[in-house]
Amino acid sequence: MYNLLMKELKLGVGPFFYAMPFLTGALMLIPGWLYFLVTLYFCFITVPNMFAGYKTQNDLIFTSMLPVTKKDSVKAKVSVVVLLELMHIAVASIYGLISTRLYPNVTYFFFPPSPGFWGLTFVMLAIFNLVFIVMYYKTAYKYGAPTIVSVTAAILFAGGAEWLGIQSSFVSDLFKGAGLDNLAAQYSILLAGIAIFAIFTIIAYYIAIKRFEKVEM
Amino acid sequence: MxxxxxxxxxxxxxxxxxxxxxxxxxxxxxxxxxxxxxxxxxxxxxxxxxxxxxxxxxxxxxxxxxxxxxxxxxxxxxxxxxxxxxxxxxxxxxxxxxxxxxxxxxxxxxxxxxxxxxxxxxxxxxxxxxxxxxxxxxxxxxxxxxxxxxxxxxxxxxxxxxxxxxxxxxxxxxxxxxxxxxxxxxxxxxxxxxxxxxxxxxxxxxxxxxxxxxxxIDTYRLVNGNADQLNDMEGKLIAYKKNSFGFTGLIHARDLDPSWDVRSALPSLEDIMIYFSKKESAYV
Missing domain, CATH: 3.40.50.300 (P-loop containing nucleotide triphosphate hydrolases)
Incomplete structure (x- = not known):
């Protein structure tokens, strides 16, 4: 499994995709922006490009000829996606801290960066992973439809959350008002988000293995 | 092994x-x-x-x-x-x-x-x-x-x-x-x-x-003959091609009857492939 992970990191993921978190993360510096977009860029750009790379480089057959189980090859790909997602969130949250200090007096129409907001981001990526990984492993090479559907699902979640943040005074208070100082609430949301992210991704991983067993090269 | x-x-x-x-x-x-x-x-x-x-x-x-x-x-x-x-x-x-x-x-x-x-x-x-x-x-x-x-x-x-x-x-x-x-x-x-x-x-x-x-290769023979000979052996041939002198065809060595008096030779692998695919297309 370690060898497969190294193979993904060295061959599958181009250097550009390691730079992406720093580029998209910098968007956190736009005052009062729609920050869900920052991590969505991972879904818009990194995922389809990376998986297009797998397709054009015949990764499916390349990997299948190595002495590895199908299960491990799914595990390696899912791990890489998760690793990059964590990188995107980690870098963006650091830029987020800078952003809140740079512009202390901005009025936020959308959610400002806060532990709770990152919790919501985890949920958004959880939904993305569940849809993308499960759909992708139906063929293990077609990435277009899985990207469209999973990105749509993620946008619907983000849009819905922002809409609630505007419509509901409770949500607005929690993520934009006094709730920001309630660290217990903020970190509980973050932890819940991480838990949902983990659970959804693990479910996706198991369904993907089942589907991949049936895939023919 | x-x-x-x-x-x-x-x-x-x-x-x-x-x-x-x-x-x-x-x-x-x-x-x-x-x-x-x-x-x-x-x-x-x-x-x-x-x-x-x-x-x-x-x-x-x-x-x-x-x-x-x-x-x-x-x-x-x-x-x-x-x-x-x-x-x-x-x-x-x-x-x-x-x-x-x-x-x-x-x-x-x-x-x-x-x-x-x-x-x-x-x-x-x-x-x-x-x-x-x-x-x-x-x-x-x-x-x-x-x-x-x-x-x-x-x-x-x-x-x-x-x-x-x-x-x-x-x-x-x-x-x-x-x-x-x-x-x-x-x-x-x-x-x-x-x-x-x-x-x-x-x-x-x-x-x-x-x-x-x-x-x-020895399983097969490439045979040459005239039109009359073709009539005798057509059923036994795997496939054949007609030409102006008669025909050339592929046959299982065991099916080759010496009384036909046709010229036979060992085929090349290419001959074998070609005649077999010809047989296949004849059925389609």
Whole structure:
């Protein structure tokens, strides 16, 4: 499994995709922006490009000829996606801290960066992973439809959350008002988000293995 | 000992079917796997590498069942697809570094010596290699991880005559010690005349014949005769072509009746392939 992970990191993921978190993360510096977009860029750009790379480089057959189980090859790909997602969130949250200090007096129409907001981001990526990984492993090479559907699902979640943040005074208070100082609430949301992210991704991983067993090269 | 044993493979696709494919390869020999384009060579090879799921049948490599011992056996199989390249923008160096940790018997010294022998420059990208060099690189990898069975899908197609001849010499050298066995598919029959010990011929998803090369050719006769003789023997011919003097056809040696008094000769592998595919199309 370690060898497969190294193979993904060295061959599958181009250097550009390691730079992406720093580029998209910098968007956190736009005052009062729609920050869900920052991590969505991972879904818009990194995922389809990376998986297009797998397709054009015949990764499916390349990997299948190595002495590895199908299960491990799914595990390696899912791990890489998760690793990059964590990188995107980690870098963006650091830029987020800078952003809140740079512009202390901005009025936020959308959610400002806060532990709770990152919790919501985890949920958004959880939904993305569940849809993308499960759909992708139906063929293990077609990435277009899985990207469209999973990105749509993620946008619907983000849009819905922002809409609630505007419509509901409770949500607005929690993520934009006094709730920001309630660290217990903020970190509980973050932890819940991480838990949902983990659970959804693990479910996706198991369904993907089942589907991949049936895939023919 | 058998390096490869295939029993009753069946695999149905929408427009194509492998039907009861069976053959075996003795350890230390080269088997040529011939057939027209679309006859089922690659499908059979993919099933040997467990890349597709079989409807039924059994594959044993070095006496072990492929499905039960897949990981262990893949350590001992080397493969090359003539027409598929992987990670073509990567350098040989990079690719090897990624591939070698997967193999527990990786022999770095052997790898270095094969690079030298095959004239492979580690700093070249895969896309910069000629078709023959790509196959040689795959061979270098396979041999460095101690592969005992080489499964090569059309390794010689697209090569110039010199490169082809070189590659065939390498194949023969490899099997000399009796440890390595090679199955390679091709539609270039002259390759097999040069280096194969066994021939397996597949046509339209079915194995027509699998035998030692001389015996394989000896199974058939190419016959020439006039129109009257054609009338006598038409039912026995596998297929025939009419020409202004009469006909030329392929017949099973056992069906050849000396009383017909036709000219007969040993066919080439190409003749066998051509007449069998003609027979097939006559039924369609």
């Amino acid at each position: 058998l390096a490869l044993e295939i029993k009753n493979l069946n695999k149905k696709y929408e427009h194509f079917q492998l039907k009861d494919v069976s053959f075996q390869l003795e350890k230390g020999y080269i088997m040529g796997f011939i057939g027209a384009n679309g006859a089922g060579k690659t499908t059979t090879i993919k099933s040997i590498l467990n890349l597709i799921r079989l409807d039924s049948g059994e594959i044993r490599i070095m006496g072990k069942d492929l499905i039960d011992h897949e990981l262990e056996l893949k350590q001992e199989i080397g493969s090359a697809f003539g027409d598929i390249a992987f990670y073509t923008r990567s350098k040989i160096k990079t690719l090897t570094k990624v591939i070698k940790p997967f193999y527990r018997n990786w022999d770095e010294e052997a790898y270095r010596s094969y690079l030298k022998k095959f004239n492979l420059n580690e700093n070249k990208r895969i896309s910069e290699l000629s078709t023959g060099m790509k196959v040689k690189y795959r061979l270098a990898l396979a041999l460095s991880h101690g592969a005992k069975l080489l499964i090569l899908d059309e390794p010689t197609s697209g090569l110039d005559p010199v490169a082809r001849d070189q590659l065939l010499d390498i194949f023969q050298e490899l099997v000399q010690d009796g440890e390595i066995s090679i199955l390679f598919s091709t539609h270039i029959t002259s390759d097999l005349e040069k280096c194969a010990d066994y021939i397996t011929y597949i046509d339209n998803g079915r194995i027509i014949n699998s035998a030692e090369k001389e015996a394989f």
